Amino acid sequence: MLEILLDATVRAGTPILFATLGAIINERAGIINLGIEGLMLIGALSGFAATFASGSLFLGVVAAFVAAFIAGSIHALICVQLRGNQIVSGLALTLFGVGITALFGRGLVGQTIEGFERHAVPLLAQLPLVGKAFFNQDWLIYFSFLLVIAIWFFLYHSRWGLNLRTVGENPTAADACGIPVNLYRFLAVACGSGFVGIGGAYLSLVYTPMWIENMTAGRGWIAVALVIFASWSSFRALGGAYLFGGVTAMQLRFQAMGTTVSVHILQMLPYIFTIVVLVISTLRLQKGASQQPGNLGLPYDREDRK
Amino acid sequence: MKKFCAALAILALLTACTSNDQKPTEPAAEASGAKQIKAGFVYVGPVGDAGWTWSHDQGRVAMEKADYVTPSTFIESVPEGAESARVINGLVQKGHNLIFTTSFGYMDATLDVASKNKDVVFMHCSGYKSAENVGTYFGRMYEPRYLSGIIAGKMTKTNSIGYVAAFPIPEVIRGINAFTLGVRSVNPQAKVKVVWTQTWFDPGIERDAADSLLDVGADVLTMHQDAPATLQAAEARGAYVIGYNSDTRKFAPNAFLTAPIWNWASIYTKTAAEVQNGTWKTSQIWWGMKEELVQLAPLSDRVPTAVRQLVEEKRKAIVAGSLHPFSGPLKDQTGKETVAAGVTLDDGALLGMNWFVEGVQGTIPK
Numbered sequence: 087m088l089e090i091l092l093d094a095t096v097r098a099g100t101p102i103l104f105a106t107l108g109a110i111i112n113e114r115a116g117i118i119n120l121g122i123e124g125l126m127l128i129g130a131l132s133g134f135a136a137t138f139a140s141g142s143l144f145l146g147v148v149a150a151f152v153a154a155f156i157a158g159s160i161h162a163l164i165c166v167q168l169r170g171n172q173i174v175s176g177l178a179l180t181l182f183g184v185g186i187t188a189l190f191g192r193g194l195v196g197q198t199i200e201g202f203e204r205h206a207v208p209l210l211a212q213l214p215l216v217g218k219a220f221f222n223q224d225w226l227i228y229f230s231f232l233l234v235i236a237i238w239f240f241l242y243h244s245r246w247g248l249n250l251r252t253v254g255e256n257p258t259a260a261d262a263c264g265i266p267v268n269l270y271r272f273l274a275v276a277c278g279s280g281f282v283g284i285g286g287a288y289l290s291l292v293y294t295p296m297w298i299e300n301m302t303a304g305r306g307w308i309a310v311a312l313v314i315f316a317s318w319s320s321f322r323a324l325g326g327a328y329l330f331g332g333v334t335a336m337q338l339r340f341q342a343m344g345t346t347v348s349v350h351i352l353q354m355l356p357y358i359f360t361i362v363v364l365v366i367s368t369l370r371l372q373k374g375a376s377q378q379p380g381n382l383g384l385p386y387d388r389e390d391r392k
Numbered sequence: 393m394k395k396f397c398a399a400l401a402i403l404a405l406l407t408a409c410t411s412n413d414q415k416p417t418e419p420a421a422e423a424s425g426a427k428q429i430k431a432g433f434v435y436v437g438p439v440g441d442a443g444w445t446w447s448h449d450q451g452r453v454a455m456e457k458a459d460y461v462t463p464s465t466f467i468e469s470v471p472e473g474a475e476s477a478r479v480i481n482g483l484v485q486k487g488h489n490l491i492f493t494t495s496f497g498y499m500d501a502t503l504d505v506a507s508k509n510k511d512v513v514f515m516h517c518s519g520y521k522s523a524e525n526v527g528t529y530f531g532r533m534y535e536p537r538y539l540s541g542i543i544a545g546k547m548t549k550t551n552s553i554g555y556v557a558a559f560p561i562p563e564v565i566r567g568i569n570a571f572t573l574g575v576r577s578v579n580p581q582a583k584v585k586v587v588w589t590q591t592w593f594d595p596g597i598e599r600d601a602a603d604s605l606l607d608v609g610a611d612v613l614t615m616h617q618d619a620p621a622t623l624q625a626a627e628a629r630g631a632y633v634i635g636y637n638s639d640t641r642k643f644a645p646n647a648f649l650t651a652p653i654w655n656w657a658s659i660y661t662k663t664a665a666e667v668q669n670g671t672w673k674t675s676q677i678w679w680g681m682k683e684e685l686v687q688l689a690p691l692s693d694r695v696p697t698a699v700r701q702l703v704e705e706k707r708k709a710i711v712a713g714s715l716h717p718f719s720g721p722l723k724d725q726t727g728k729e730t731v732a733a734g735v736t737l738d739d740g741a742l743l744g745m746n747w748f749v750e751g752v753q754g755t756i757p758k
Contacts, residue, residue: 087607090607094600094603094604094607098596098600101596188438188440191440192439192440195440195441195442195446196442196640196642198642198643289595289596293595293596293599294595294596294598294599294619294621294624295624296442296595296620296621296624296643298440298441298442298595298619299437299438299440299441300438300593301595301596301619303591303593303594303595303596303597304594305596334597334600335600335604338587338589338597338600338601338604339604339607339608341586341587341588341601341604341754342554342585342587342601342604342605342607342608342610343608344585344753344754346755348755348757348758349560349588349590349755349757350757353590
């Protein structure tokens with residue numbers, strides 16, 4: 087039973103994980119992105135459409151990344167180049183994503199594709215308990231593991247990552263060091279958005295291989311909250327996304343097993359967990375362990391002296 | 393502030409683009425002198441939901457075939473409550489003379505707008521309030537659900553059947569009970585396990601709920617949801633599944649057995665005809681299989697001939713009125729007899745149903 091639960095946890099958590107990782111890259115550069123929900127939908131639709139047209143799941147994933155990359159560039163253009171309000175631009179991006187996917191997705195409703203299949207990793211899949219859940223999955227899940235490690239490595243063990251963090255912490259200092267602040271911010275927003283798009287594509291290519299309007303059903307907003315929960319770390323994002331996926335999977339299974347606990351209490355579980363973890367992370371925050379990029383949400387203007 | 397206003401303007405433009413969908417101009421039959429029907433529809437979800445709203449829209453398209461019906465208008469994803477009054481009023485202002493509001497939450501808004509526009513006919517789906525120019529309509533979905541239960545009861549090997557349910561309201565509970573009574577009429581050992589998702593539309597949660605039922609041994613699934621994710625779950629695991637709302641066998645070519653479905657075309661066509669020739673009168677319509685508002689989708693080839701014959705027999709009995717799924721004796725979950733032999737639950741009891749029959753495993757959140 088525990089094995090099955092873990093498996094369901096990983097699958098339910100993966101779309102949120104991709105979205106959270108994308109949002110972390112955005113915010114590490116100092117740009118808040120509230121357009122996650124819209125970007126996920128754009129990714130879900132483009133991924134499904136490309137796979138439906140070409141028959142290739144790989145092209146679907148690429149299309150999801152590219153489409154969300156382009157949509158994210160709009161946000162980057164407004165927030166970085168034009169120094170617009172990041173909150174307004176992000177919200178507009180979400181509404182834009184909901185609307186445009188509904189419009190262009192009309193013809194794809196009711197169409198079907200063959201989604202990603204599971205591929206067991208030799209040896210690792212034999213591990214007791216965690217083997218099946220983590221290493222008998224589809225390629226996108228393996229990619230998400232790699233992405234978690236890659237982002238951590240990028241941020242803490244590469245010069246570009248250091249530059250990116252500096253841009254988010256203190257763009258003035260970064261600029262003085264000769265780091266092209268706007269370029270870093272633009273690419274971070276666009277690439278991060280691309281990963282968010284893959285999160286959406288996980289829904290339309292793996293989890294429920296179909297296109298339905300608004301199929302993300304609020305997962306983008308969970309990702310926005312998880313960024314804070316994960317305190318801008320890719321490993322904690324993994325934990326947070328699985329925690330959320332796991333608690334949802336658990337409460338449904340409790341019901342299926344016929345527990346007499348009230349459904350309402352079971353359905354509160356994910357949110358109780360969220361509150362508990364937020365309290366804990368806030369307590370740590372007060373001890374000075376905050377990971378929040380110093381210039382998060384603030385536009386950078388070289389001429390503007392503080 | 394300027395940027396904010398610009399963003400707002402863009403948003404308004406987008407909403408306008410997506411929410412208002414005038415059909416491309418079709419040649420409207422100009423029957424000179426005869427009354428033309430210009431119908432407007434208010435939908436709670438997107439037409440692309442492949443479920444509830446989609447089934448209504450199929451009915452709308454079928455209605456337009458009549459030559460006295462001019463291209464109709466629909467407005468989708470309209471929030472329930474006060475906001476909907478503005479949308480309904482907008483349809484009246486644009487000259488619609490027949491307006492269908494297709495979700496329970498539009499009830500008060502529909503009555504409110506109707507009281508100020510007596511020359512327009514309103515039809516509200518699934519509500520209980522009517523007026524001189526407001527009729528209500530809904531379907532006895534429990535009838536085909538009962539039939540689909542018979543199939544599930546015959547097809548299960550583990551005697552464990554899963555039901556992915558939306559919200560614990562009488563409509564859903566009635567469906568679960570009718571389905572279970574159908575199951576137990578042919579297989580008294582079988583149990584129906586219920587999982588509540590507390591959402592009408594979230595493909596991810598539905599998929600997970602369906603998987604959780606399969607994990608505890610269910611080999612036939614059914615659902616009361618607006619997305620077809622349950623079907624995909626059953627297909628992926630080699631189980632059987634009974635759909636809902638519309639015939640979505642495409643999503644589960646091997647697993648799909650049948651689906652209790654809506655056929656709104658019957659009522660939309662009839663209402664348009666009555667309004668056109670002036671015979672329409674307000675009424676509270678609760679049609680069943682007899683009037684073909686609800687049906688069972690064509691059965692899959694996997695259903696054995698003997699079961700087909702049994703289902704057809706029972707269908708005829710329901711249509712003829714000799715069989716009612718909620719005829720006593722009925723027992724509740726604890727085994728206590730709640731409806732005595734020879735008694736049939738009346739419509740009031742059906743519309744307010746808040747208890748599970750024997751054979752359902754699950755609780756109704758209170």
